[in-house]
Amino acid sequence: MTRVLITRALPSTVLREAEKHFEIELREDPAPLKLGQMRGALSLYDGILPTLGDLFGAEVFTDAENPRCKILANFGVGYNHIDAAAAREVGITVTNTPGAVTDATADIAMTLMLMSARRAGEGERLVRAGRWTGWEPTQMLGLHMTGKTVGIYGMGRIGQAIARRCHYGFGMDVLYANRSEKAVDFPAEHLPPLAMAARADIVVVAVPGGRATHHLIDAEFLDAMQSHAHFINIARGDVVDEAALIAALEAAGIAGAGLDVYEHEPKVPDALKAMENVVLLPHLGTAALEVREAMGYMAVENLRALFAGETPPNLVN
DSSP, rough: OOOOEESSSSHHHHHHHTTSSEEEEEOOOSOOOOHHHHHHHHHOOSSEEEEEEOOOOOOGGGGGOOSOOOEEESSSSSOOOOOHHHHHHOOOEOOOOSSSHHHHHHHHHHHHHHHHHHHHHHHHHHHTTTTOOOOHHHHHTOOOTTTOOOEEOOOHHHHHHHIIIIIIHHEEEEEEEEEOOOOOOSSOOOOHHHHHHHHEEEEEEEOOOOOGGGTTTTTHHHSSSSOOOOOEOOOOOOGGGGHHHHHHHHHHSSEEEEOOOOBBTOOOOOHHTOOEEEEESSOTTSSHHHHHHHHHHHHHHHHHHHTTTTTTTBOOO
């Protein structure tokens, strides 16, 4: 029977679905695979279902000619932790799980936007610490989000889902930066990145991870933002030059930030943790049971299709 390694615990419904098609081995260790474990897995299993943190870089595939493993069915839409080109060179297919994560990730973007603009994290800490003395007309005044301008960097599925929420839910004007102009079903203005940054009240990053977008958000971009503006990242941590972001916040170049991902995840700089105007979430983008189940079913279907001689529905480029 086809042997598949699942590198991290998944919802029980997903595991039961996988067991219908494969002999599965589930790792109990929540830590990502180490280099030696990844190399070994290529020779021990027909397929691997990895996820964020399992760094299948080019070195993993060195000397892996004609490996037993024929597919890395990534659990997640982002696959910048997998060198897909190096995998293909040794005959390994790479797939991901787009679509299933779109709305959940867009919802987290809206959560961070509201929390940052309306100082919700700071307010909750005030209440929990017993330091709240009651309502005052000028207490903790934040940015009213309705009717403001949002700038979205990356207008793929997730970027468009965020834009729709902003436009239809909050009456926001939508600006976006993208490699090419998109045909969308709502009013949106395509601009160069720095021009977008200069006009937006809130900037949301929704680009894919990888070499092409590493440190896409740098000091120049942050300097272009308005001093009252807020910065939101729900993409990948290394899309942002974290040192530049810290500098911009410390200098009051921007008003605040909301982050779900970090450059050296799970490490979060002490400087960010110390700032009251920064909202920090533990990578909750897709953290809803039905979403994780949908992602799992999609990964299992990619595996099933390949071993049935079909083209997996979610091949990565």
